Amino acid sequence: MSVDDKTVRRVAKLARIKVEEKDVPRLAAELNVILAFVEQLNEVNVDGIAPLTSVVAAEMKKRKDVVTDGHYAKAIVANTQSEDQFFIVPRVVE
């Protein structure tokens, strides 16, 4: 697997990261080094082995269906522009 300049631009756009055109070739090279490192894992034969989801045998933690949280709208919107406890963002409409 290898990453070209076009892929770098696309991934950056999808992730909403601004990347200057002059940085694209360097990022492509760096990503390729990382991917090559990870690709070493392909050398291991994992036929018939289930993916490891946790290093300790753990069950998913679950909650009861009870309302235990919320009711602090002021704190929710405290860090940003708001009005009447709504978040306010530049207009987005189809």
Next chain:
Amino acid sequence: MDSEKRIADKQDWIKGATGDWEIIIGLEVHAQVLAKSKLFSGASAEYGGAPNDHVSFVDAAMPGMLPVINEFCVEQAVRTGLGLKAQINEVSVFDRKNYFYPDLPQGYQISQYKQPIVGEGVVSVDLEEGKSISIGVERLHLEQDAGKSLHDQHPAMSYVDLNRSGCALMEIVSRPDMRSADEAKAYVTKLRQIMRYLGTCDGNMEQGSMRADVNVSVRKPGAPFGTRCEIKNVNSIRFMGQAIDYEARRQIGILEDGGKIDQETRLYDAKKGETRSMRSKEEAHDYRYFPDPDLLPLKLDPRRIAEIKASLPELPDEKRARFVASYGLSRYDAAVLVVEQSSAGFFEDVAQGRDGKLSANWVINELFGRLNKEGKSVETSPVSARQLGGLVDLISAGTINGKIAKDVFELLWTEGGEPAQIVETRGLVQVTDMAAIEKAVDEIISVNPDKVEAVKAKPSMLGWFVGQVMKTTGGKANPQTVSDLLKKKLAIT
């Protein structure tokens, strides 16, 4: 079932310039899980509330917050899967579906991609004229809902309320098995009915508890599937029908002009009655799904699945079949009665130990008719099942005739009381004394010699005589008895 093979009924074909076309429809229905709290947080999942009041730091995606699953929502998904006669997957996995939008604070939606909690199922859908089709369900998965944006509060800004953010949704994906807007509407109606029976979704479309993404394509009858377009977020069954019909004609127009369909996401504008492209979503189609590292795989205990299965209520199809078999009702009447559990229960209370068909007639024609007219429901009915049952008893026993019964029903509706007592105190008991009826008949005949002559030439005039006798007996005679007696006396066959 091979979805591609099913061809629409000819009546559903659409005539184009180059011949007939059929519509292919698949639906993704989003149903909000009926639960008190959210899928991964303890904030309230109740509809409405002050802006951002039903929001926890988890729902607002504050740094460091971790999701913990609501086990009741999981069980609700299992219950729904069982109701759809679907396979339940003992292991399922939550993934992140990545995209940016102001009402999605995490920058991703926690959903299920490769391993959903529920696999293949089937929904049987009844159409007009007693026809029934099976719609395949491909999967059902659990996911988070997004928040809500308001665009009408400010000229340059959108307002975002995260109260709905993180509520549990079930996405139910059908196979492309529907061939007309009516079939799609019937399928959604049936899904809604099943979930309401199960108590897993309230099906309230005005409040957004059920919404559908509609995939539409067209083809020449029996040809391979064409390219589809997806109409997002349709929030009423009526609009869904309109959107499908519009979209099918749009696609046929393009194809007949020699064009090709671009696979794209579209939006239905109910005001203009048309669909239009949502260009902004094109880039978003690369969701880069990957397993959510904050959540372990979801494992279900097969014993718990069996317990849930054993606790399912009788579902609409089974209930209807039982009503047909044990009360002797028509399929149509039975279907009307089982629309809601409450109406079916009401009917059973009335029919208990009584004539099933007679009970059904009174429940459907008189009671439901009146409830609809006055915008009431079975729950708020002024006439109880016990009262209506009492009325049915009086009819069955021949104490009152059908016409008087309607008057008694009216009294029950407006004033209440006991049917037997009303009949007693108002002197409405049917006249069964043959001598009295005969006297009334003779009287009418003797004072109307001209009409007697006329009826001999025109037997349909008999109705006039029956009416006159009924009038003099205060409506209390049995119309059939009167009619028989008149025929005999007037020598009409």
